[in-house]
Amino acid sequence: MDNYLENTFINIKRTKVDAMRKLKPLLLMLLLLFISGIMNAQDGSKESTVGEFMRSDQRSYVVIAVILTILAGIVLYLVRLGRRIGKMEREGQSGSRQ
């Protein structure tokens, strides 16, 4: 077994894998899931100012935060879609020139 050890090390190359690219949205989602927890974590005993604001006015700001998050998601999706289409357009133009 030891004889082959050297060769095995040579064959292993560090290549960038797609795993991280696939993990990124997952990590982002986890961050978004825990963001409210992170915001509340600063102050255990006393209410933080963010929490105080969100709970005022019959907690209607919570609804606004939810709707704004949805809007942000839709807008981000549209922006990314636009960029992807732009990339495809540029590829199509360079392809037709060849």
Added chain:
Amino acid sequence: MSKSWWKIVCVVLLVYTIVAGLLIKVPNLPALGQTSRNLFFHVGMWMCMMTLFTISAVNAIRYLHTYNLKYDIYARQYATSGILFGILGYTTGAIWMSYTWADPNNPLFDSFSAIAREPKLIGAAIALLIYFAYMVLRDSINDMDKRARISAVYNIFAYAMLFPAIWIVPRILPSLHPGQEGNPALDFKDVSQLMRMVEWPAFLGWSLLGVWITTLKIRLSILKERKLMQ
């Protein structure tokens, strides 16, 4: 990014619509209560639909003017997005009316039959069905130029039908919708000034969102056409 300033305007207007639309003080009207805030959202969908159908008709005319197939693609995609926002307007209207017009004291069926007679509901359904027919008509013609020409002409007719169906007839017949005596959504002398401050930005914001979605669809379908040509 040179052309993206209006997208930023769109996002700012929509954020303003949501924040101000939910926070401003609205007059507490009988039966409506706080739901008059839906003016910024439900009516916004219909305004967006009107804008998109208008752009679609303009592009149909431009096609007939130039016979450039690009405008045919524009007209088609704007009509599709208009239908989408029309359906959203219908759905949001259904939710709104369930808690305002629907009479909780009457049995469900009686209450529904009273609402189903609402001329604006029928008019909007007719208008949307005409645009559905536009899609069917388009996709049933194989020849590209013939399809573009026939559907452009039909598009103008469909647009002309929008006005009696959703603007004129509901105003003539007894209707649950406001607007019997004038045009309350556009000219609010009877409702608060504060609401008008949110209303117009809301209409513009939703319309821009509709245009934004449609430009993406147009670019995608032009790409598809180009791929077919190659």
